[in-house]
Amino acid sequence: MAKVVIFSGAGISAESGLSTFRDAGGLWEKYRIEEICQAGCLSWNRENTLTFYDARREQLASVKPNAAHYALSKLHEKYPNDIAIITQNVDDLFERAGCKDVLHLHGFLPRLRCEQCGATHLIGYTKQERTFTCKSCNGSLRPDIVFFGESAPMYEYLYEAIQGCEFLVIIGSSGNVIAMDHFALHVKISILNNLERSDAINERVYTKVLHKKATEAMDEIVGDVERFLEQ
Ligand code: NAD
Numbered sequence: 001m002a003k004v005v006i007f008s009g010a011g012i013s014a015e016s017g018l019s020t021f022r023d024a025g026g027l028w029e030k031y032r033i034e035e036i037c038q039a040g041c042l043s044w045n046r047e048n049t050l051t052f053y054d055a056r057r058e059q060l061a062s063v064k065p066n067a068a069h070y071a072l073s074k075l076h077e078k079y080p081n082d083i084a085i086i087t088q089n090v091d092d093l094f095e096r097a098g099c100k101d102v103l104h105l106h107g108f109l110p111r112l113r114c115e116q117c118g119a120t121h122l123i124g125y126t127k128q129e130r131t132f133t134c135k136s137c138n139g140s141l142r143p144d145i146v147f148f149g150e151s152a153p154m155y156e157y158l159y160e161a162i163q164g165c166e167f168l169v170i171i172g173s174s175g176n177v178i179a180m181d182h183f184a185l186h187v188k189i190s191i192l193n194n195l196e197r198s199d200a201i202n203e204r205v206y207t208k209v210l211h212k213k214a215t216e217a218m219d220e221i222v223g224d225v226e227r228f229l230e231q
Pocket of ligand 1: 008009010011012013014015018019020021022023088089090091106171172173174175176177178193194195196197198212213214215
């Protein structure tokens with residue numbers, strides 16, 4: 001079981017050019033979440049929802065991992081059994097930075113999922129062909145994204161990872177979707193790195209708080225994790 005859990009959110013990909021939920025003027029201000037990212041929207045607003053995720057895949061093709069993705073991939077490669085990389089992000093920037101075994105809690109944008117049998121199909125950055133059906137059962141396909149109000153089966157693995165964790169690093173998450181403070185209270189060391197304070201986080205429960213860009217915080221975070229694992 002990994003001693004270090006590195007948990008990231010939309011903020012880690014912001015410097016690659018992907019909007020966070022709460023960026024002023026960002027992508028998510030232009031859409032109503034309940035119309036394209038909430039349980040049921042595939043029934044009543046299917047075409048608009050699929051079109052939205054087609055555009056997200058196209059956008060993903062145009063961005064690159066940043067120095068934070070690369071630094072953490074390198075760190076993970078050095079200590080593969082001691083570090084778990086867990087993200088709320090649906091982008092593939094960790095994978096493109098060479099990171100293996102990334103746990104995606106909210107799905108994976110380059111993938112479709114069968115609505116009947118749950119089988120997944122990688123489509124990369126292409127549009128979802130509307131007539132394309134599941135290779136296993138012929139069922140209809142949807143983006144492999146966990147919408148608000150849907151169950152998130154991967155959370156089980158997050159809770160499992162936190163059980164064995166001694167050192168928790170949180171990067172680029174406002175704590176609005178997944179509250180992490182109680183996890184920080186149960187580990188020996190916790191580092192929080194966000195650009196700014198969030199109303200959904202009690203910063204007093206963290207050992208260290210870094211208010212700076214992830215790429216600028218990375219040297220300190222990597223150094224702290226290495227020292228902890230080498231002691
Ligand atoms: P959020 O948008 O609620 O919060 C982003 C946090 O990142 C903020 O606290 C902000 O201060 C911080 N931040 C912004 N730029 C940063 C930077 N350069 N370096 C460090 N921190 C920075 O994001 P969330 O908590 O991850 O929750 C939003 C949900 O949105 C998640 O479920 C996620 O799946 C989804 N989402 C994913 C992507 C993606 O896959 N890239 C993008 C947008 C939203």
